[in-house]
Amino acid sequence: MEQKNSFRAGPDEKGRFGLYGGRFVAETLMPLILDLEAHYEAAQKDPAFAAQLEDLQTHYVGRPSPLYYAERLTEHFGGAKIYLKRDELNHTGSHKINNCLGQILLAKRMGKTRIIAETGAGQHGVAVATVAARFGLPCTVFMGATDIERQKPNVFRMKLLGADIRPVTSGAGTLKDAMNEALRDWVTHVEDTFYIIGTVAGPHPYPAMVRDFQSIIGRETKEQMLAREGRLPDTLIACIGGGSNAMGLFHPFLDDAEVNIIGVEAGGFGLDTPDHAASLAGGTPGVLHGNRTYLLQDDDGQIIEGHSISAGLDYPGIGPEHAYLRDTGRVTYVSATDKEALEAFQLITRLEGIIPALEPSHALAHVGKIAGDLPADHLLVMNMCGRGDKDVFAVAEHLNVEL
Amino acid sequence: MSAPAKPTEPKNPVTSRIDALFARLKAANEKAFVAFVTAGDPDLDISARILAGLPQAGADIIELGMPFTDPMADGPAIQAASQRALAAGQTLKGTLDMVRNFRADNDITPIVLMGYYNPIYTYGVDKFLSDAKAAGIDGLIIVDLPPEEDDELCLPAMAAGVNFIRLATPTTDEKRLPDVLNNTSGFVYYVSITGITGSAPPQQKAVADNIARLKKHTDLPICVGFGIRTPDQAAAMAAIADGVVVGSALVDVIGETAENRAQTVDKLLALASALAEGVKRT
Numbered sequence: 001m002e003q004k005n006s007f008r009a010g011p012d013e014k015g016r017f018g019l020y021g022g023r024f025v026a027e028t029l030m031p032l033i034l035d036l037e038a039h040y041e042a043a044q045k046d047p048a049f050a051a052q053l054e055d056l057q058t059h060y061v062g063r064p065s066p067l068y069y070a071e072r073l074t075e076h077f078g079g080a081k082i083y084l085k086r087d088e089l090n091h092t093g094s095h096k097i098n099n100c101l102g103q104i105l106l107a108k109r110m111g112k113t114r115i116i117a118e119t120g121a122g123q124h125g126v127a128v129a130t131v132a133a134r135f136g137l138p139c140t141v142f143m144g145a146t147d148i149e150r151q152k153p154n155v156f157r158m159k160l161l162g163a164d165i166r167p168v169t170s171g172a173g174t175l176k177d178a179m180n181e182a183l184r185d186w187v188t189h190v191e192d193t194f195y196i197i198g199t200v201a202g203p204h205p206y207p208a209m210v211r212d213f214q215s216i217i218g219r220e221t222k223e224q225m226l227a228r229e230g231r232l233p234d235t236l237i238a239c240i241g242g243g244s245n246a247m248g249l250f251h252p253f254l255d256d257a258e259v260n261i262i263g264v265e266a267g268g269f270g271l272d273t274p275d276h277a278a279s280l281a282g283g284t285p286g287v288l289h290g291n292r293t294y295l296l297q298d299d300d301g302q303i304i305e306g307h308s309i310s311a312g313l314d315y316p317g318i319g320p321e322h323a324y325l326r327d328t329g330r331v332t333y334v335s336a337t338d339k340e341a342l343e344a345f346q347l348i349t350r351l352e353g354i355i356p357a358l359e360p361s362h363a364l365a366h367v368g369k370i371a372g373d374l375p376a377d378h379l380l381v382m383n384m385c386g387r388g389d390k391d392v393f394a395v396a397e398h399l400n401v402e403l
Numbered sequence: 404m405s406a407p408a409k410p411t412e413p414k415n416p417v418t419s420r421i422d423a424l425f426a427r428l429k430a431a432n433e434k435a436f437v438a439f440v441t442a443g444d445p446d447l448d449i450s451a452r453i454l455a456g457l458p459q460a461g462a463d464i465i466e467l468g469m470p471f472t473d474p475m476a477d478g479p480a481i482q483a484a485s486q487r488a489l490a491a492g493q494t495l496k497g498t499l500d501m502v503r504n505f506r507a508d509n510d511i512t513p514i515v516l517m518g519y520y521n522p523i524y525t526y527g528v529d530k531f532l533s534d535a536k537a538a539g540i541d542g543l544i545i546v547d548l549p550p551e552e553d554d555e556l557c558l559p560a561m562a563a564g565v566n567f568i569r570l571a572t573p574t575t576d577e578k579r580l581p582d583v584l585n586n587t588s589g590f591v592y593y594v595s596i597t598g599i600t601g602s603a604p605p606q607q608k609a610v611a612d613n614i615a616r617l618k619k620h621t622d623l624p625i626c627v628g629f630g631i632r633t634p635d636q637a638a639a640m641a642a643i644a645d646g647v648v649v650g651s652a653l654v655d656v657i658g659e660t661a662e663n664r665a666q667t668v669d670k671l672l673a674l675a676s677a678l679a680e681g682v683k684r685t
């Protein structure tokens with residue numbers, strides 16, 4: 001049963017998590033968003049929908065993903081017992097596929113015949129292109145021109161999968177600009193097009209819907225930890241771009257008061273510089289891309305481009321539910337810099353033989369900051385939400401290695 | 404938080420320059436030419452001269468864009484206008500100052516601010532409304548505030564005596580229309596196509612059908628915009644609506660004269676005159 005004062009009760013019927021969330025979209029999209037909400041509610045009540053999704057999660061994605069005890073990492077830090085939730089082993093290499101499968105099944109139910117998406121690191125784009133290929137729907141992915149440059153392997157993968165890649169040059173040519181362009185496309189093709197948003201942002205019902213599809217991460221973790229250790233974990237840690245992998249891990253634990261929950265934002269060159277993407281630490285509430293949340297903005301309400309070494313984290317906003325969880329104090333939000341992430345990336349590669357994506361390297365950097373001070377029986381779970389294949393070229397460049 | 408809406412008590416407690424304008428036009432059997440430019444584009448000085456010249460060029464209403472970094476409902480022309488204005492240092496406060504200066508010489512031409520909610524939210528809704536009213540602003544068109552979010556700005560604006568002008572679109576079905584039209588005042592802005600500003604021109608027949616549909620639900624004037632670029636297209640739309648909005652075509656002049664700023668004001672006002680002629684042709 002859901003508790004009365006549950007942290008898991010949101011959103012309300014207006015799509016709000018406290019002050020945050022909502023449906024700040026153009027009228028053209030509004031009927032569509034209401035229609036999507038109705039279809040999503042119906043799908044949630046339909047056992048056939050759940051069964052089809054579960055079948056695909058098992059046999060197409062390879063779920064459940066393992067909960068792996070990182071022995072050498074644990075030894076290295078000399079404190080908490082570190083577990084990795086291995087969503088990087090999913091088909092396509094990140095947690096993004098969890099959400100894409102749910103949404104494409106919904107698109108099919110709604111009779112939509114064309115898929116669009118935005119992408120930053122390209123992991124969401126690859127996951128969308130993958131499910132579009134699997135279900136035989138044409139797919140257009142909007143990607144910032146800057147990101148296309150730094151994520152070439154993923155761009156090629158999307159093309160192989162049959163996606164049409166549209167480079168976006170407005171703004172800084174990164175994730176926020178790609179999302180603007182996807183919204184423009186959607187407004188223009190409302191009749192036939194389904195927009196698969198890649199994180200827990202956008203207008204209601206997206207933040208709740210993406211969270212629900214990603215919550216499989218946390219539900220599995222709970223079960224796996226109970227089976228292994230006979231109790232819940234003490235600490236959960238995940239990186240935050242828009243916040244979908246983090247919300248997926250956190251949500252099933254929000255009402256377990258004894259579980260300490262930490263989200264790690266991208267600190268870029270440092271929070272004392274303008275070049276970071278830590279919307280909660282360095283932002284203020286505002287309205288962008290359909291919802292109210294914390295945003296990096298100036299005092300005129302103009303949005304500031306985020307910076308991160310990781311193309312998946314440099315979004316100047318954050319999912320509205322995270323904004324709510326921060327204000328209520330249920331989740332603690334911290335940050336890790338580019339440099340710290342890069343060091344963590346190398347460390348885990350050497351110690352565990354796991355090459356992580358740069359995004360979860362931020363989470364790992366924070367693990368390194370706290371694990372040593374925790375007792376040996378402290379159970380810590382970090383979401384290893386993506387693998388690093390896409391990042392090896394960028395990392396080589398940062399390490400001044402010529403390939 | 405503001406009091407909840409009373410859906411049974413429809414529309415317009417606001418009487419304004421907009422109502423007076425449409426009364427005058429109706430008596431003269433004329434249609435309204437609504438000219439859109441972005442405040443501060445390409446810089447404050449040229450923008451102020453454009454604003455001052457538009458009424459003379461035939462604009463009945465000026466729709467003044469509030470620049471925003473992320474204009475999600477706008478095509479390349481108005482995106483570029485926003486970027487030019489922001490690069491030149493335009494702020495929301497600067498936009499209100501522009502209108503105040505304009506009002507020193509013109510107390511008749513309605514000015515409607517168009518844009519996105521975030522700069523207003525950041526400015527502070529109550530302070531914005533009182534400053535906007537004091538500056539002489541008549542109405543607001545806020546793209547990302549559908550009726551579902553009326554508590555945010557629409558209801559406070561009505562209470563402050565500022566018209567809140569809603570966008571109705573081809574996707575606004577019969578079920579939604581009453582909600583969209585409720586709390587709308589001044590005029591209704593019919594978005595002629597599903598899409599962004601600066602897209603392909605609308606089909607006259609489809610727009611006419613939709614206007615007829617809207618007219619069954621409202622006595623407010625209906626202005627049509629999105630995709631109208633030429634005097635002939637303006638004339639065709641004026642034949643079926645109460646007013647015609649042109650934005651991207653005007654703003655394009657500012658982009659095209661980037662190399663020769665001495666021509667910007669005259670060329671833009673010349674196009675405005677031609678468009679006004681198109682609107683008044685019927």
Ligand SMILES: Cc1ncc(COP(=O)(O)O)c(C=O)c1O
Binds near residue numbers: 122245312357360
């Ligand atoms: C591996 C990986 N992790 C994390 C993210 C950030 O997204 P979110 O915060 O929604 O999980 C991305 C986004 O591209 C990603 O590719």
